[in-house]
Amino acid sequence: MNLRIQTVILLGLIALILPWLISDFRVFQVNLMLVYAIAVLGLNLLTGYGGQISLGHGAFYAIGAYTAAILMDQAQWSAYATLPVAALVCLAAGILMGFPALRLDGHYLALATFALAMAIPQLLKYKGIEDYTGGVQGIVLDKPLPLFEMEFLGRELSEDRWMYYLVLIVAVLMFWLANNLVKGRIGRAIVAIRDQPIAAGALGVNLTAVKTLTFGVSAAYTGVAGALGAIAVSYVAPDSFHTFLSISFLVGAVVGGLGTIPGALFGAAFIQFVPNVADEISKSAPWAVYGAILIALIYVAPGGVMGMLNKLKRGDAK
Amino acid sequence: MDGFLLQVFSGLATGSIYAAVGLALVMIYQSTHHINFAQGEMATFATFICWWLIDSGMSYWLAFFLTVGVAFVGGLVIQRVFIRPVERKPVLINVIVFVGLLVIFNAMSGWIFEHTLKAFESPFPVRSAVLPEYISGHQLGSLGVTLAVLLVIYLFFRFTPIGLAMRGAAQNPDSASLVGIRVTWMLALGWGLASAIGAVAGIMMAPIMFLDPNMMGGILLYGFAAALLGGIDNPWGAVAGGFIVGVLENLLGAYVIGSDLKLTVALVLIVGTLTLKPNGLFGQKVVTRV
Numbered sequence: 001m002n003l004r005i006q007t008v009i010l011l012g013l014i015a016l017i018l019p020w021l022i023s024d025f026r027v028f029q030v031n032l033m034l035v036y037a038i039a040v041l042g043l044n045l046l047t048g049y050g051g052q053i054s055l056g057h058g059a060f061y062a063i064g065a066y067t068a069a070i071l072m073d074q075a076q077w078s079a080y081a082t083l084p085v086a087a088l089v090c091l092a093a094g095i096l097m098g099f100p101a102l103r104l105d106g107h108y109l110a111l112a113t114f115a116l117a118m119a120i121p122q123l124l125k126y127k128g129i130e131d132y133t134g135g136v137q138g139i140v141l142d143k144p145l146p147l148f149e150m151e152f153l154g155r156e157l158s159e160d161r162w163m164y165y166l167v168l169i170v171a172v173l174m175f176w177l178a179n180n181l182v183k184g185r186i187g188r189a190i191v192a193i194r195d196q197p198i199a200a201g202a203l204g205v206n207l208t209a210v211k212t213l214t215f216g217v218s219a220a221y222t223g224v225a226g227a228l229g230a231i232a233v234s235y236v237a238p239d240s241f242h243t244f245l246s247i248s249f250l251v252g253a254v255v256g257g258l259g260t261i262p263g264a265l266f267g268a269a270f271i272q273f274v275p276n277v278a279d280e281i282s283k284s285a286p287w288a289v290y291g292a293i294l295i296a297l298i299y300v301a302p303g304g305v306m307g308m309l310n311k312l313k314r315g316d317a318k
Numbered sequence: 319m320d321g322f323l324l325q326v327f328s329g330l331a332t333g334s335i336y337a338a339v340g341l342a343l344v345m346i347y348q349s350t351h352h353i354n355f356a357q358g359e360m361a362t363f364a365t366f367i368c369w370w371l372i373d374s375g376m377s378y379w380l381a382f383f384l385t386v387g388v389a390f391v392g393g394l395v396i397q398r399v400f401i402r403p404v405e406r407k408p409v410l411i412n413v414i415v416f417v418g419l420l421v422i423f424n425a426m427s428g429w430i431f432e433h434t435l436k437a438f439e440s441p442f443p444v445r446s447a448v449l450p451e452y453i454s455g456h457q458l459g460s461l462g463v464t465l466a467v468l469l470v471i472y473l474f475f476r477f478t479p480i481g482l483a484m485r486g487a488a489q490n491p492d493s494a495s496l497v498g499i500r501v502t503w504m505l506a507l508g509w510g511l512a513s514a515i516g517a518v519a520g521i522m523m524a525p526i527m528f529l530d531p532n533m534m535g536g537i538l539l540y541g542f543a544a545a546l547l548g549g550i551d552n553p554w555g556a557v558a559g560g561f562i563v564g565v566l567e568n569l570l571g572a573y574v575i576g577s578d579l580k581l582t583v584a585l586v587l588i589v590g591t592l593t594l595k596p597n598g599l600f601g602q603k604v605v606t607r608v
Contacts (some may be wrong), residue, residue: 020545024514047410049408053409053410053413055355055413055417089517099593100589100592103593103596104593104596105409106409106410106413107351107352107353107409107412107413108592108596109355110352110353110355110409110413111355111542111546111588111592112589112592114355114539115539115542115584115585115588115589116585116589118535118536118539118581118584118585119539119581119582119585120583122578122579122580122581122582123579123582125578126579127576127578146420243535244421247417247421248421250414250417254414258410258559283428283429283433284424284425284426284427284429284433284531285425285429286423286425287421287422287424287425287428288421288425288426288429290416290418290421290425291419291420291421291422291425292418292422293416294414294415294417294421295400295414295415295418295419295422298404298411298414298415298418299403299404302411316500
């Protein structure tokens with residue numbers, strides 16, 4: 001067996017056993033980390049691979065979350081069934097946003113998506129749709145119950161542990177799909193458009209279709225993350241989706257490494273756990289730390305965690 | 319009719335503040351083609367400094383001018399320290415640095431001055447001297463102050479050697495540096511000016527809004543809308559755009575959609591302008607050479 005397969009098996013075993021080794025609250029935090037990893041991965045597909053800057057992915061996360069919440073609250077859907085719907089709704093929303101994005105380069109796209117991120121909490125509070133969204137109050141949900149009872153290492157299968165396996169399965173699936181996407185023909189087209197749009201067009205890549213679809217797929221990823229997040233937290237409210245959520249996804253993508261797949265995990269771990277530590281200094285400290293690390297990374301290690309790991313690997317090979 | 323005029327005048331008053339923010343954005347965009355996402359948070363931070371100076375006993379106008387000076391130097395230093403190393407890097411890198419600055423300034427405002435809402439007194443009388451039925455003293459005063467700022471900026475760029483050098487550096491950096499203009503310093507000056515104008519906008523906004531670390535978030539969005547509507551490479555367009563957006567916002571808010579969706583108006587304006595008329599109402603068409 002080569003080293004790569006051994007590592008994958010080891011990581012898989014750790015992932016399976018992990019929730020039984022830590023407290024319920026820690027499991028809940030890990031759930032959110034995995035959820036963020038899916039969202040960061042979605043943003044990375046668009047920004048890292050596609051070179052299209054989005055400061056508004058929090059909006060798609062919110063749309064996914066609300067899709068799940070409204071389906072569960074109004075139509076009594078089971079939590080699991082809401083995930084594909086959230087993906088489809090966000091795919092559509094992403095493609096819609098992708099059309100104006102075709103005409104916008106760099107800063108302008110960042111600006112338009114930034115505006116989207118700023119407007120979304122206010123839109124969610126809008127009185128006209130209050131019957132569905134619950135207005136400022138938001139919607140309280142029930143966590144899905146485990147289908148069976150079991151006990152392992154002295155801990156029982158709680159709702160959060162059950163949720164962990166759901167999130168884990170979805171995350172593994174999404175990472176596997178993304179990996180195949182970027183390694184295949186479409187992935188190469190996405191990167192080609194990022195690096196040399198004119199040359200890519202001349203070589204027969206359909207710029208319009210690929211760019212719009214990238215936006216859609218990226219939004220769908222983030223939407224699934226939003227739906228999972230809503231189920232894991234079992235609550236949605238407009239103010240949890242303010243601009244800074246979008247910014248933290250960007251922070252995650254940069255910290256993990258733009259244009260890498262596993263980087264999303266490191267990025268998500270960063271945005272989930274660093275604020276918990278920094279929070280003890282001051283309420284504003286997490287964001288000061290985010291900002292400082294964001295800028296420092298750009299100067300020192302633009303490749304993020306994955307960039308540093310790859311550098312180490314190459315250093316070993318010498 | 320009276321209600322309508324009231325909305326128009328108060329729209330013009332807030333519009334003048336959007337115009338100032340829009341002008342600050344254009345000032346940086348013109349020379350570097352960067353959109354400064356941190357503009358609003360920098361202005362908020364400056365407004366906090368002004369609040370702190372007044373709170374510790376300084377007279378209003380002294381604190382005002384001192385803050386504007388501090389903001390100018392601050393903007394200049396930020397350009398030299400943070401922006402200059404990444405000036406020629408890809409857009410993504412620049413956007414990330416701007417977002418980093420946005421987050422840092424927002425966090426610093428909250429950290430140093432705390433998140434409680436602060437009342438910010440207006441230096442102007444409550445009752446306006448002209449047309450008191452339609453416009454309040456502060457609205458007239460802030461309109462006057464922003465118009466004065468615009469006039470000063472115009473005179474500076476039109477009649478001073480440094481203003482001319484800055485215009486040259488923005489229009490054609492290579493030729494400008496060949497005739498001995500220090501282009502990077504001109505960019506830094508542009509940042510200083512933009513930061514100072516933003517500070518004026520923040521200080522004028524604070525009595526209307528209550529001061530807190532997120533005060534300028536929405537205003538920045540309107541400033542973006544103003545700059546884009548007027549054409550982001552055209553300072554006078556941005557100013558006109560500011561007034562248009564201000565009046566439009568108030569009229570739509572009063573008669574059409576209510577105040578709940580004000581930020582959505584800005585979003586629609588931004589996306590609409592960018593897709594339908596990317597150069598804005600008064601902007602020049604940009605032709606790129608392949």
